[in-house]
Amino acid sequence: MTPMYRTRLLACVTLLPLLAACGPDNPLKVNLRGVQITVPRQLPPAVIAVVPPPVAPVPAPVVLPPLPELPPLAPAPLASPPTAPPPPACPTADQLAVPAQQATVLVKSRPGDAAYNLKQGGKYTVTSAAETTQSVLPTSTSRTVKALTPPTSTVGQRVDAWSVTETDGKSASVATFVLFQPSSSPQATPAGIYLSGLRWDDDVRGDLTFQPLGGGLLIFPLPAQQTTTPFAASQTDPASQTVVTLTGQVPGKKRVDLCGAVVDSFSLALTGTITTPTQQLTVTWNQQIATQFGGLSVEDSLTLSGSNSASSVGARLDWQQTTRYTRVPDDPASTP
Numbered sequence: 001m002t003p004m005y006r007t008r009l010l011a012c013v014t015l016l017p018l019l020a021a022c023g024p025d026n027p028l029k030v031n032l033r034g035v036q037i038t039v040p041r042q043l044p045p046a047v048i049a050v051v052p053p054p055v056a057p058v059p060a061p062v063v064l065p066p067l068p069e070l071p072p073l074a075p076a077p078l079a080s081p082p083t084a085p086p087p088p089a090c091p092t093a094d095q096l097a098v099p100a101q102q103a104t105v106l107v108k109s110r111p112g113d114a115a116y117n118l119k120q121g122g123k124y125t126v127t128s129a130a131e132t133t134q135s136v137l138p139t140s141t142s143r144t145v146k147a148l149t150p151p152t153s154t155v156g157q158r159v160d161a162w163s164v165t166e167t168d169g170k171s172a173s174v175a176t177f178v179l180f181q182p183s184s185s186p187q188a189t190p191a192g193i194y195l196s197g198l199r200w201d202d203d204v205r206g207d208l209t210f211q212p213l214g215g216g217l218l219i220f221p222l223p224a225q226q227t228t229t230p231f232a233a234s235q236t237d238p239a240s241q242t243v244v245t246l247t248g249q250v251p252g253k254k255r256v257d258l259c260g261a262v263v264d265s266f267s268l269a270l271t272g273t274i275t276t277p278t279q280q281l282t283v284t285w286n287q288q289i290a291t292q293f294g295g296l297s298v299e300d301s302l303t304l305s306g307s308n309s310a311s312s313v314g315a316r317l318d319w320q321q322t323t324r325y326t327r328v329p330d331d332p333a334s335t336p
Contacts, residue, residue, distance in 0.1 A: 089259075090119060090259040090260075090326055091259060091260040092257060092260065093257040093260050093261060093262050097261075097262045098262060099255060099262045099263055099264040100261075100328075101264065101292045102264050102292065103224070103253060103264040103265055103266055103289075103290060103291045103292055104224075104291045104292050105222070105223040105224045105225060105291070106181075106182070106191075106222055106223055106224070106291070107179055107181075107193065107222060107224075107291050107294060107295045107332075108292075108294070108332055109160060109179075109294060109332040109333045109334065110147060110160035110161065110162045110179055110294050110295070110332060110333050111145050111162060111293060111294030111295065111296045111329060111330070111332055111333065112145070112294065112329075112330040112331060112332055112333045113145055113146050113147055113333075114144075114145050114329070114330045115142065115143070115144045115145075116142065116143045116144075116145070116325055116326070116327070116329070117140060117141075117142055117326050117327075118140065118141050118142065118143060118323045118324060118325055118326060119140060119259075119323065119324050119326060120137055120138060120139055120140055120141040120168060120321070120322065120323050121137065121139070121321075121322045122136070122137040122319070122320045122321035122322055123135065123136045123137060123320055124137070124204055124317065124318060124319045124320070125317075125318040126204060126308075126316070126317055126318075127315065127316040127318075128315050128316075129315065137168065137170075137321060138168040138169060138170060140168065141166055141167065141168035141323060142166065142167060142168070143164055143165065143166045144164070144165045144166075145162060145163070145164055145296070146162060146163050146165070147160075147161070147162050147333065148161040148162055148163055148176060149161065150178060151178065151215065153180075153183075153188070153189075154187070155183065155185040155187045155188050156183070156185065157180060157181060157183040157185065157188045157189060158180075158181040158183075159178060159179065159180055159181070160178070160179040160181075160333075161176065161177065161178045161179070161196070162176070162177055162294075163175070163176045163177075163197075164176075164177070164296075166323075170202065171200065171202035171204065171205070172200065172201065172202065173198075173199065173200035174197070174198075174199050174200075175195065175197065175198050175199075176195075176196045176197035176198075176216075177193055177194065177195060177196060177216075177295070178193070178194045178196045178215055178216050179192075179193055179194075179295060180192060180194065180215065180222075181222075182222065182223070189215050190218065190221065191221070191222040191223070192218050192219075192220055192221040192222045193218075193219055193220040193222070193289075193295050194215050194216035194217060194218050194219065195216050195217045195219050196211070196212070196215065196216030196217075197210065197211045197216070198210040198211075198244070199211075204317065204319070205304070205308065205317060205319065206278070206279065206308055206309075206317075208242065208274070208276065208279070209237065209239075209240045209242065210237045210240065210242045210244055210274075211237050211239070211240075212235035212236060212237050212244075213237075213238070214235075216235065217233050217234070217235040217244055217246060218231065218233045218248075219233070219246065219248060219268070219270060220248070220250075220266075220268055220289055220295070221250075224250065224266045224289070224291055225250065226250055226251065226252050226253070227249055227250045227251075228249075229249075230247050230248060230249040231247070231248050231249070232245075232246070232247045232248075233245075233246055233248075234246070240276065241276065241277055242274070242275070242276045243273075243274075243275045243276075244272065244273075244274050244275075245272045245273050245275075246270050246271070246272035246283070246285075247270070247271055247272055248268060248269065248270045248271075249268075249269050250266055250267065250268055250269075251267050251269060252266075252267055253265065253266055253267065254266075254267050254288055256288050256290075256298050256299045256324070256325075258298060258324065258325045258326060258327055258328055259326045259327060261327065261328045263290055263293075263298055263325075263328055263329075264290070264292070265288035265289055265291075265298060265299070266288070266289045266291060267286070267287075267288060267289075268286065268287040268288070268289050268297075269286050270283070270284070270285040270286070270287070271283065271284050271285075274304075278308070278309045279306070279307065279308050279309070280306045280307045281304045281305065281306040281307075281308065281317070282303075282304070282305050282306050283302075283303070283304060284301075284302070284303040285300070285301070285302050285303075286300065286301040286302075287299070287300050287301075288300075290329060292332075293328075293329040293330070293331070293332060294329070294332035294333065296325075296329050298324065298325045298329065299322075299323070299324045299325070300321075300322065300323045300324075301321070301322050302319070302320075302321045302322075303319065303320050303321075304317060304318075304319040305317065305318045305319070
């Protein structure tokens with residue numbers, strides 16, 4: 001502590017008794033006047049007892065009956081990824097599609113042995129004295145092509161032969177053909193495709209057998225070319241007394257759509273008659289001859305109409321049939 005601070009503190013302590021003794025030496029008198037005042041009495045507000053409404057008793061929770069047992073769930077099918085729709089059974093060829101091979105003016109060789117499925121359409125009407133029966137043909141048929149032993153040429157002309165058997169489950173037929181190649185011999189048979197045999201046997205068309213003597217009935221002359229002058233041919237089967245007479249013409253060429261593949265062909269139009277002891281039928285037979293595939297007809301249209309007492313179900317027949325291959329034919333047989 002500094003000397004100055006100590007001096008000041010000592011002075012303050014000395015002055016404290018002196019300051020307490022200072023003041024007036026006489027008693028102080030104060031005169032007060034009395035005043036009357038009225039103080040309003042404030043009563044406490046009356047308290048109104050509010051009785052709360054009676055509280056309704058809380059109902060006990062309703063006990064729900066047990067749920068009935070659910071039947072077991074059937075197993076859910078497995079989800080399969082979406083798949084593209086299947087292609088059509090017989091797609092249509094593009095409008096700009098072109099044949100892989102052009103139809104040739106000559107037929108190189110007979111068609112190769114093979115089996116084919118064909119689309120089929122058509123209907124028939126059979127009229128008898130008692131009733132008229134109508135029905136449609138099955139929508140598909142099958143053909144089997146098979147080589148046959150050809151007839152022997154005495155002048156060295158090359159000859160091929162084959163059969164075409166067709167069945168649709170309700171009717172069956174077989175046709176045989178002979179192919180005579182061009183020859184320089186004056187005694188040679190004119191070049192072309194010949195119908196050497198025809199047979200069918202069913203309840204609608206009856207029983208027909210046609211197998212003429214010799215080479216057969218010319219139905220497609222070679223070399224193939226468009227013609228305006230028709231050709232005619234007639235042959236008789238002496239055993240069955242069946243006569244087939246046909247007039248033919250090749251009006252041009254046509255591209256046939258075989259379920260997406262286009263095949264070039266020559267159009268063949270045949271009209272004529274089939275006469276047997278029990279039948280007199282008018283024939284219209286249109287074919288599309290694919291010469292590059294051994295002379296097969298890849299599309300046919302056959303109409304038969306006339307009296308048909310050989311049928312077991314009627315005396316008059318009206319038959320319409322169309323067929324078309326569903327694929328390109330196999331290559332022709334190898335040339336010997």
